[in-house]
Amino acid sequence: MIIIACVDDDMGMMFNHRRQSQDRILRERILEVTKGSKLWMNHYSAKQFSENCASQINVDENYLSEAGTGEYCFVEDCDISPYLQWVEKIILYRWNRRYPSDQTFSVDLVTNAWKLVHTEDFTGSSHEKITEEIYTR
């Protein structure tokens, strides 16, 4: 599976059971990236996409167990550590901001020998610069 996650400068994802931030243009980009494949997420994340008509979205609380090879998982409030052996690729979106966090992205991209193969900046709807990073093993 391919993990998609959003992080701040401290690799934070959530604070007090709420996402740190969101961005309409980022959502559109995720849907474009995952077009033609399956995009798995849980109900919490699905609410964020409620205004998008996207046929690739599959909502399931056990989505990390359900996703197959080559399929995408949008992760906001879950720990992917138990599923790491099945992760083929990671797409990180960096807010380039510092927010409070009590849940962070659990994968150590350095010591786990992930390779950064692509990086690209773009402007979001409310974030001046969002950075897309793609990591492979």
Next chain:
Amino acid sequence: MKKSIRTLFPLLLAIGLFLSACSAESAYTLDSIPDYSDSPYVTVNNNLPYFSDADLKTTSFESYSDLDGLGRCGVAYACVSTDTMPTEERGSIGQIKPSGWQTVKYDSVDGKYLYNRCHLIGYQLTAENANEKNLITGTRYLNVDGMLPFENMVADYIKETGNHVLYRVTPIFDGNNLVASGVLMEAESVEDKGNGICFSVFCYNIQPGITIDYATGVSALATSNTAGSIESAAPKTASADTNTEKSIEQIYILNTNTHKFHYPSCSCVEDIKDSNKQTYTGSREDLIVQGYEPCGQCKP
């Protein structure tokens, strides 16, 4: 510090009751605020603000308490929205000397200056510049590591959704201390009933490696008891301020989103969104004290 924090409970409770009287029926008790360990903030009341449902209205407002007899700030309270956010260039705040103010530098402090003129409600939320009712003597650590991430989160939520956020910051002074021990920050998004933003945290007004006499603001290195380099004493009134730190004024371009500042000729400037770009005339030191960082490219 632990002892002094513990003595804050009655004061916090008193503030809570005061707030209750001001804003519907909320009432609270604080069980404990732990001693500072390694986090710039701790959650309070299970991260739930002390607002009542009746407080959550979609009417923007701002309210700042009058200074008390010691010249100290009180509660700053607002319903923040796009209505209250900045539309004009940021102004100078260097003329304000909050209670306990000292202009003092340490090599170990990011940006050198121990104290910032720390907005209770951040500039990016209510566009308050030199409002003495909204500025306290706060450490760099409080300003940048404690409060700014919360302000960023609220500001970006409002920009993205257009919703309102009820927002309250209460500086906590122990006894007659002139420097606050910390601030209680509370926020809750209105239209979605807190689904987007909801927190209640106490941010410590400390600086790792530095000891502070909160009664006066005098500080020293924690290990050697060596005082920092004091550039100017804290005058009692703004009018008496010699303002030496503002002597070198220059034009800078600010990015109010990333909190970086640039020379006008910097190539990064053209990449800044117009809504986040501001021209600023003042000193480099003032900008750093306000929480801005110099651009790594043009190195202003």
